[in-house]
Amino acid sequence: MKIKLASLILSLISARPALAAIDLNSATRAELEAAKGIGPAKAQAIMTYREKNGPFKQLEELARVKGFGKATVNKLKPQFTTAGTKTGDRTAK
Template identity: 60%
Template sequence: MKKLFLILIACFAFATTAFAGPVNLNSATTAELEVLNGVGPVKAKAIMDYRVKNGPFKSVDDLEKVPGFGKKTVDKLRADLTVTSGAAPSKVAGKPKAAADKK
């Protein structure tokens, strides 16, 4: 029974990551990065450290600047990664001009 339970958990974990969509390098947690094939705790921490030191990634190719990631590794991960900023659009930009002029 214990083996069956472990198999079900493994299947669930795989299914949720397979359909989760690309991981955003600029907002992913360490746990989210570790789900990627070939990224363990050490590489996930390296990504987090790079983000803190250098700011957001501008492209997936920037991952090659992180220690432990070469071109081959980045190419394997490319389909599973994105680098959107994730920032919400500004509400001020959507105000009509007349409303903005009334101060």
């Protein structure tokens, strides 16, 4: 019984980071690539957009990034947030 409980606790702890939303405004390239549906090219496109336009104010802005359409954005929404948005912060990487 103790082994089963310990296994359950460990699995919940290890699954927790996977459930956390990725902040589009502060995520590193590696963090972006860790999201399902984001590869190196899309991660770079997000970072380039962020550098040129500043932080994302809402997730729907992702549709303005090269390689992202509305359907793709809708699929990705559960994985991302813009919670860390800081006005005027154009250096997020």
